[in-house]
Every structure is written in C-alpha cells, then in structure tokens.
Amino acid sequence: MEALLTPVFLSSLLTGMIVAGVPLLLAGLGEQMSEKAGVLNIGIEGMMLAGAYAGFWAAWALESIWLGFLGGIAGGVLVAIVMALLCIRIGLNQIVIGIGLTLGAEGLTALLHHFQFSRTYPRLPAPARVDIPLLTDLPVIGPSFFGRHPIVYLALAMVVVLAFAYRRTNLGLTLRAAGEKPAALDVAGGHVVLLRSAAVLFTGAMAGLGGAYLANVGAGTFIPFMTGGAGFIGIVLAMLARGRPLWVLIAALVFGAALSLTTALQVAGSNIPTDVIQMLPFAAVIVILVAFGRRARLPAALGLPYERGKR
Amino acid sequence: MSDAEADLESGELLHRPGALARYGPILLLTLGPILAALVCSSLILLAVGVDPLAYYGYVLRRGLLSGLGLSQSLTRTAPLLLLAAGLIVAFRAGIWNLGVDGQFLLGAVASAALAPAIHGLLPGWLVLLLGFALAGVVGALWSVLPALLKAYQGVNEIITTLMTTFLGISLANALVKLVFLDPGTTVPQTRTLPVPDRLPRLFDTTVSSGLIIGLIAVLAVHVAMNRTAFGLRLRTVGANVRAASHFGLSVPQLTVATFALSAGFAGLAGASEILGVNGNVRADWNPAYGLMVIPLVFLARFHGVATIALIFLYSVLLIGSESAARRLGVPQTFTLVLVASMLIFFGIAEHHLHHRMRKAG
Secondary structure, rough: HHHHHHHHHHHHHHHHHHHHHHHHHHHHHHHHHHOEEEEEEEEHHHHHHHHHHHHHHHHOOOHHHHHHHHHHHHHHHHHHHHHHHHHHHHHOOOHHHHHHHHHHHHHHHHHHHHHHHOOOOOOOOOOOOOEOOOOOHOOHHHHHHHHEEEHHHHHHHHHHHHHHHHHHHHHHHOOOHHHHHHHHHHHHHOOOHHHHHHHHHHHHHHHHHHHHHHHHHHOOOOOOOOOOOOHHHHHHHHHOOOHHHHHHHHHHHHHHHHHHHHHHHOOOOOOOHHHHHHHHHHHHHHHHHHHHHHHHHOOOOOOOOOOOOOO | OHHHHHHHHHHOOOOOOOOOOOHHHHHHHHHHHHHHHHHHHHHHHHHOOOOOHHHHHHHHHHHHHHHHHHHHHHHHHHHHHHHHHHHHHHHHHHOOOOOOHHHHHHHHHHHHHHHHHEEOOOOOHHHHHHHHHHHHHHHHOOOOHHHHHHHHHHOOHHHHHHHHHHHHHHHHHHHHHOOOOOOOOOOOEEEEHHHHOOOHHHHOOOOOOOOHHHHHHHHHHHHHHOOOHHHHHHHHHHHHHHHHOOOOOOHHHHHHHHHHHHHHHHHHHHHHHHHHHHHEEEEOOOOOOOOHHHHHHHHOOOOOHHHHHHHHHHHHHHHHHHHHHHOOOOOOOOHHHHHHHHHHHHHHHHHHHHHHHHHHH
C-alpha cells in the first residue's frame, strides 16, 4: 500500500482529478442553474456531446483552441435551444425530450464524426497551459494544481461568481421563485418562460464548454460517445449540492479523483481491475444518497412545465 | 412530481391535456411524426452524401424483406419487448426506471453464469427456466436500493436508477472478467451454453422462441395494467400519489413492487439475449437497448399492441442498419438520430393537436 503513496502516483491522481473533474464541474454548475429554475435537464449529456463535437471541429478547422471553446459553447447552446423551445415554450415532458435529445446528439455526432474524421483521425496540438509562477514549482501539487489550462481557472471563477449571484443578487431569488412557485413569480411581474429558457441556455453553454474541454484538452480529439455519462453525473452533482456552487466543486473533485484513480493506479503499477475502480464514484453517490437522501431537497416545481392560468 | 406522474399515467406524456379524442387523430399522430422524422433524417443523409432512398431501401430489404433478415429482426425483438414490458409497468405507475440497462446486463450475466454450469446436470428446459428465474431475480434485486430510497425516503429515482445503471454495467463487466471467466478460451467471456441447449427455435425458422416470451410479456402487462385491480392500484399511484394514499393504498409497497416488476423484466430481457441468442456474455458487452426502448414505449403511449408494432419496426431498422453500416458505410448510430427526431416530432404534433382541439372547444 505504501508503494501507492509515491509522488508519481499522487501527482497523476491530482492531475487526473482536475482533468476529469473540470468537465463535471462545468456540467454540474450548468445543471444547477436549470434545476433552480425548475427544469430537470436530462438532455445535458447530449449538450455536452454536441459541445465536444462542435468544440473539436471548430478548434480543428479554425486552428484555434479558443475558437474551439466558443464552438463548444455554441454546440451546447444549440441543443439547449431545442430543449427550451420544446420543454419550456411548448411545455413537453422534460425527461422524455431530454432522453430524446441525448440520443439524438449521440447519433448525430457519431454520424458526423464518421463522415468527417474516421479516415484521418486528426488530433489537436497539446494545449497551452498557464503556469502560475512559483506555485507551479511546488512538488507534487504544483504541476497538478497550478499548471493547468485557463479554462480550469475560468471554471473555478464561475463557482465564485455563481455563488455570489445566487446568494446576493436578485437573480438568485428570481430563479428560486421560478423553481418553487412559478405562478407567484408570474404574478409578481417576472417572466417564467424567459427566465427558465435563459437558465436552460446557460446550462447548454456550460455543458458545451465542459464537452469542448473533454475533447480539446482532455483527449485532444473527438471520440463518439466520449462523454460516457459525464452529463448524467453532472445532474447528480447538482442534486447533491442542494443549490450551492461550492458543493458542486467539492463533489466534482471527489468524482474526478475517483474517475482518474484508474489511470493513477495503472501508473503506479497496481493491477486492481478498472471495472472495479470505475464503480467507485457511483457507489459513493449511492452511499451518500442512502445517508443523506432524506435531506436532499429539490425545487417544488422541478420538472413541471409552467402554463399561465393553469391552476 | 405528482403532475408529471399524472402525465405519465394518462399516456399523454408530452403534454398535459385531458383525454384526446380517440383513435382517428391518434393514427395521424403516430404516422405524421414518423414521416416527418424520415424526411428530416433523409436531409441529414443527403448532407453527408448518402442517397436516402438507397439507404432506406437497403435497410428495408435487409431487415424485413429477406428471409434471414426478417428472422434476425424477429429474434432481436425479444429482449426489446421484455424491456418494454418492464418500462410500461414503471411508467404507468409514475416511476422513472432509467436503470434498465444495468438491470438487463446483470440479468444477462446471472443467466450466463448459471446455465452453462448446470447444463447436463438437469434437463434442458429446467436449465432455461432456472436461468430466466435467476436473471429476473437478480434484475429485481438490482432495483431494491432505488426502490427503497424512493418509497421510504422520497429520493428521486431518476438519479438513483441512473447511478445503479452505471454501477451495474461496471459490475457486470467485473463479474465477467473476474468471477465467471471461462478458463477454456483466451477471449474474456463467460462459459458458453451450447447451441442445442439454448431456447428452441420456432418451427423451421431461425427465430428464437424468446420472441414468444416477449410477446406474452407485453400483452400480459397490457392486460394486467388495464384490466386487473393490481393494475388499477399502480395506475392510481401513478396518477396521483396523494390521492392514492388517501384512498388507503400502501404507496411505498406498491412502489417497491413496481420497481421489482420493472427491473425483473429487464433481467429477463438479459436472459433472453443470452439463453436465446448469444449463449455467453463477452467482456464489455453492452448493447444499451434500454434508453432506446424508452422513447419507443412513449411513442406507443404505453399501449401493448402499439408497443409491439413499434418495437418490431425498430428491430427491422436495427438489423437493416447493422448491415447498411458494413455495406453502405453509414454508421449504425444513425438509427439514434431517426428515433430521436421521431420523438421530437411526435411531441410537437401532439401539442398542435391539443391546441386545435382546445380552440375548437
């Protein structure tokens, strides 16, 4: 066991924790906004995948990783627009349409990938990193925490911004009203449909960015079905966090660590089968749900479409 | 969630109006979106440089019009029907069991672990029966945690079933590679049930009799949900949880029963694929039928016969597109696009119809 606690192992674990945790963090923060507004966004997996594809395509075609991230945001928002139109404007069932959008995005991105890239398999050059002077030179944690892609810092900044917005601004209160009692918000002069649509588009942007990070920074290429449930984990993170961005961050890092344990253990030469390790994060969630499930609180109007004048 | 559950129950999944006028519009409502989805996906095929008529023609010829293709399509129908039977029970009772893929795989592994081990010791029919029974029980057991959490703690089952499905897929893989590995082959897979000991074929065809099991399951669920007291109880819970408990129904018990039935059917679906077709589970095998069957069950509005028809069409599409992937170079994932667009058009169509009818008064 002590062989595991080498600097190499710890360093690759921490690095993996960040690389795997950031897309989850972005997805979780995005989903949290939707859920606060009363939309259970199951389509987030599809939004991530669309972001991964569009992000990779833009980065590859325009030869700029930054345009790639913008492309990723655009891809996620595109799916989110469909979701907003169908589930909020028209009021169709959020779970069914969410599953439909996820399946559609899976199929479409795999199809496009097949016709565009399956003969050449292009890869992006290794992304530029921002080294924070001095801190990057710290042993073990230095390169893991302080030598990362700028998107990592952007994601961390989003935690602070959102926490402030939810707690200290009118937006937080309005969102909560949309999720708890949309009729009351409507009476008070708020615009439920607009607010919920904006929340879903924000989710799409965050999920798309997370997907683009997976493709452009994590893998350096697009692989069909590459999100592998990351969006669904984002939903769980949002539910566990009970509306608090900081909790999303903590949970995302725990998940990221569990997900990256596989590679880290392989680096350390351990032969625990990957399938067993892959079960860890999901088992952890279930344990947490068994322990704290009763206290997990969701907005009262979550999943219910709002129609003015109905009851 | 009671209103969302009410939508589920009434079958008007995508909108929340009262009952629509029967049958006439429903046919239009089913065929219209299918046509729209075909047109929409044809445009996508055109965009990637494939002739849609040639593609759909090939899929139909291969999946429906050739003898081999048709029997493969009918065989493929079996696990999908069993999954659908389980989903209909859950959805009509207002429970979102999104964990069928994990339940399916663990059922498959359980039957693949048991059947080859006891074959030869017991008569063939008993081996198959025990294989199915174990798979059903294992599938049901895999839903116990989400069921108890939902029934007694009120934890949202969408989350717990999604988590248990990921957990179940990894667990199934680990079991295949670590516990039930066949020492006789170099391929990581379980021991194989010999072909003659698998589910018998129907008459002179190569269609597995799993098809009959699947058909019976869906029809039995249809009758049970619509014509029995138990079905009425489940539908009542699905329609309005509070009303159901005021009425004296034990909602937690019915919730657990719903989960057990739904997941049990998913386990049986896994067994039908192993005992009927594959004979073993290879490492990392995961056909992921579950999430695909969910939209189909909704498109069929939880109606047994409509479900059977749609699942048959989908099997034709699957088998046809599998060989189209080899021959025409269109990856099979295209079927996902087709079904997803069908679902979306279906939702829009129902919405429009609802509005027109409300305007007409």
